[in-house]
Each structure stands twice: as C-alpha cells, then as structure tokens.
Amino acid sequence: MITKISEIAIFADIPEIDAPHIISKLKERKFKKNHVLMFENDLSEDVYIIRSGMLKIYRIHEGKEIVLSISMPGDILGEVEALSNDSHRISSIEALENVSVWHxxxxxxxQIVDQYPSVLRKAYMVLVERTRMLNRLIRYLTFYDVRTKAAxxxxxxxxxxGKPDGDNFKIDLKINQSLLANMLGVTRESISKTLGDFQNEGLIDIREKYFxxxxxxxxxxxxxxxxxVPALRKWYNV
Structure with a gap:
C-alpha cells in the first residue's frame, strides 16, 4: 500500500515538507476486481494514482483484447490526457484485483505541475518508458512465433x-494464462500449449498461478x- 508521496515516482522530487499540500488534493477511491475505471475514447479528465492492487491497460478491436501493460502501486494513470488538449481516453483500464487509488x-x-516543474519532467520520463514498452510489444506481436513471444x-x-527462490526464480505476481495470451496477441490454447511445452522441457513450473x-x-x-540490452526489459526506470 502506497502511503507517502515520495513512493510515487512522478512526485518523488517534491520536498517532503510540501507533501501535506499534495495530499490535500487527493481523494481515496476503491474499486472491485473487474471494475473498468475508464473506457477507450471516453471523455474524462480524472487522474489516478494506484495505492494498492493491479490494473491492466488494454484495447479491444472486434471483440479481441490486447493488453498493453500492467499498472502497479505507485503508477499514475490519466496524466497524459490531463497534460494534453484532448480528454479522450487513450485506452481502457480495468482492475485485475481489488484496487485502492488516489484520485x-x-x-x-x-496546478501541481505548474508549482513543481520536476513533475512534468518525471511525467515525460514515464511517457518515454511506456513508449519503450509499447515498442517491445509491437516487436513481440509482429516478428516472433508463440514460443519466442512467451519466453x-x-x-x-x-x-x-522476479526474485530468487532457492535454486529457482519466482515471478512474484499471480497471473493467469488468459492474461498472458492477451498480452501476446495469441489464443489461450496457444499459450497453454507453449507453457505446457516449457514445463515438459523443465524450463518452468506453475504453482497456484505463480510462475x-x-x-x-x-x-x-x-x-x-x-x-x-537485457536491462531494457525493466518496464519503468524513472
């Protein structure tokens, strides 16, 4: 659970003495799992900071969903639209579990951006990282077979x-195969077969949705x- 302004990357350079001023502008809201906070192309000017829980950023075309990214505590959503002249939402956002946000x-x-220029610089850095993530996603969707995509x-x-777990390496994030399939633009059957192959080859194990x-x-x-450049696999380096 995010409790301090300093834990939010975009606000990290704001002096601690000014934190109460920022907090006074925030209202806590809670959303249940599967709640859609916003739909693509909706007109909305809300900005959200994730305090707890996980959300997916996605788009749907002709009934097919593609997950663009996963947002975690400390991430900010809606700041790009707030900084632009167009309030149409760029993508849809749905809670993957119960979520608490600051709104x-x-x-x-x-007003915060005007008062603290570092926030605009950080917002630009976040945008660059998101662009890098989307570039990687396009490469996965366009150039690789299912096995290479999944790996x-x-x-x-x-x-x-991830974190070391004895002699193995654990992805400390519960994630189901449908979400993986939608992150790679493949069918659930394809990802299930590929993960099964990885298990048979001794590459991975899946226990209670942990990989x-x-x-x-x-x-x-x-x-x-x-x-x-393996270091570029990090989604956020802000």
Missing part, C-alpha cells in the same frame, strides 16, 4: 516482478536474439 482532478494536477514475456515478467523459472538461462537463450 485528483485535472485542474489540481495541472520473452516470462523473462520480462521476471525482470520486473517459477527452473532454467532461466535456457529461457534467455530462446530470447538471445530478441533483446540486445
């Missing part, structure tokens, strides 16, 4: 949510020609 109006957010995504998830990389080096070997 603020566009006017309050812009890359598992390694990405480890770089962002364990049993042979991380071999998974990375599958990805060897798809990411020349």
């Amino acid at each position: 603020m109006t566009k006017q309050d957010f812009l 890359n995504l598992l390694v990405d998830l480890y770089y962002n949510f 364990y990389l049993l042979d991380k080096s071999q998974l990375e070997a599958i990805c060897s020609e798809t990411e020349e």
Whole structure:
C-alpha cells in the first residue's frame, strides 16, 4: 500500500515538507476486481494514482483484447490526457484485483505541475518508458512465433516482478494464462500449449498461478536474439 508521496515516482522530487499540500488534493477511491475505471475514447479528465492492487491497460478491436501493460502501486494513470488538449481516453483500464487509488482532478494536477516543474519532467520520463514498452510489444506481436513471444514475456515478467527462490526464480505476481495470451496477441490454447511445452522441457513450473523459472538461462537463450540490452526489459526506470 502506497502511503507517502515520495513512493510515487512522478512526485518523488517534491520536498517532503510540501507533501501535506499534495495530499490535500487527493481523494481515496476503491474499486472491485473487474471494475473498468475508464473506457477507450471516453471523455474524462480524472487522474489516478494506484495505492494498492493491479490494473491492466488494454484495447479491444472486434471483440479481441490486447493488453498493453500492467499498472502497479505507485503508477499514475490519466496524466497524459490531463497534460494534453484532448480528454479522450487513450485506452481502457480495468482492475485485475481489488484496487485502492488516489484520485485528483485535472485542474489540481495541472496546478501541481505548474508549482513543481520536476513533475512534468518525471511525467515525460514515464511517457518515454511506456513508449519503450509499447515498442517491445509491437516487436513481440509482429516478428516472433508463440514460443519466442512467451519466453520473452516470462523473462520480462521476471525482470520486473522476479526474485530468487532457492535454486529457482519466482515471478512474484499471480497471473493467469488468459492474461498472458492477451498480452501476446495469441489464443489461450496457444499459450497453454507453449507453457505446457516449457514445463515438459523443465524450463518452468506453475504453482497456484505463480510462475517459477527452473532454467532461466535456457529461457534467455530462446530470447538471445530478441533483446540486445537485457536491462531494457525493466518496464519503468524513472
């Protein structure tokens, strides 16, 4: 649970003495799992800061969903629209679990930006990181087969949510196969078969929706020609 302004990347450089001023502009809201906070192309000027829980950013075309990213505590949503002249939402956002957020109006957010220029610089850095993530997603969707896509995504998830677990490496994030399929633009049957192959080859194990990389080096070997700079697998370096 995010409790301090300093834990929010975009506000990290605001002096601690000014934190109460920022907090006074925030209102806490809670959303249940599967609640859609916003739909693509909706007109809305709300800005959200995630305090707890996980959300997916996605688009739907002809009934097919593609997940663009996953947002976690400390992330901010809606700031791009607030900083632009167009209030149409860029994408849809849905709670993957029960979520708590801080909510603020566009006017309050812009006032903070005017008062603390570092917020605008941080917002730009966040936008660059999101663009980098989308660039990687386009590469996955366009150039690779399902096996290479899945291996890359598992390694990405480890770089962002992983931790050593004995002799193995755990992705400390519960995630189901349908979400993985929608992150890669493939069918659930395809991802299920591929993950089954990885399990049979001793590359991974799945326990209670947690993924364990049993042979991380071999998974990375599958990805060897798809990411020349492994550090760029980190989704956010703000």
